[in-house]
Amino acid sequence: MIIERPAAFVTPEFLIRLATESWEIGGAASLRHRTFVTEQGIFEGHDRDVTDRHALPLVAISTMASEADEVVGTVRIHEDTPGVWWGGRLAVAPAYRRVGRLGVELIRLAVGTAHARGCHTFLAHVQMQNVAMFESLEWQSVGETDLRGHPHMKMQANLAAYPSVTDPARGWMSLRRRAA
Template sequence: MSFQSPSVFLSPDFIIRAAAQSWELDGIKALRRQVFVEEQGIFQTHDRDAIDAIAMPLAAISTIASEADQVVGTVRIHEETPRLWRGSRLAVAKSHRRMGQLGAELIRLAVCTAHGRGCDRFLAQVQMQNVTLFKRLHWAPLREIEVHGVPHMEMEANLTAYPAILDPFMGWKSLPPRRRRAA
């Protein structure tokens, strides 16, 4: 008799919403540390900065049996000056990067939320490997820059592609993309 260890189960269902509960905020801190400190080595011990005090954290939360389980993606947004908003610290857990489109869903929630709060212009400093994704999501490159020693592209969202969301805490459920049936 042969025994195989079971594969790790990754739920294909997610909730995309603004984070408010303490476990969600703790999950966001842990994920950002995992991605920006441990994985990418951009920061020494943590990536927190003054923007965290004013930013709205958004989260992609995996679910099990339709119940929130763990934070597997995040981004933060803030109003830099009146009507000019920025997104930053977009991160998706390594285990979930190929599941659905969590990064795209977080970007959509970020821009739609800012748009719903009076945003006229939404900018982000995007790591170069993610520029293609942002272009597909109706963002325009503005200029190449360096942030924390890493090449980035300053990009601007086309707000007409992002309808306003007034309550980001309601969020939405994100399901896996449908698979094509063989013909």
């Protein structure tokens, strides 16, 4: 069956939340594959690893007639050692980049969720082209490192800038940017 997405039904809201339903978890996995295997070629075959066994998948979901439609953004977070959390696999679908501030909202949910669970240090390996974006969101560079042949910057979030999110499964709604 072909599912049409008539423009008239596309609504400007995005849902930012912890993925709990299987279609959300599958949508996040699919978006990661499209981004890190197909688009960027950072991984060959698949980008799954042992961290996925315990990481929390967070998603941004587009809406159709104000109902959840498809996963268009994702990030995962996990606690590595007590109080030390990592974020990773941040991806927004190409058609939605710089459309709804989905990257920013996913980072806010990621760090806020960890903050509420006792995080005292939140880290990420950030691709070099995205360092400026993270700096503008109150992250500091810790040091450069090479991952799978690609240069990354290890960065740390300023937790004071990220209030705790106690109910990530509920999440929040975020709006498409207004046309300039």
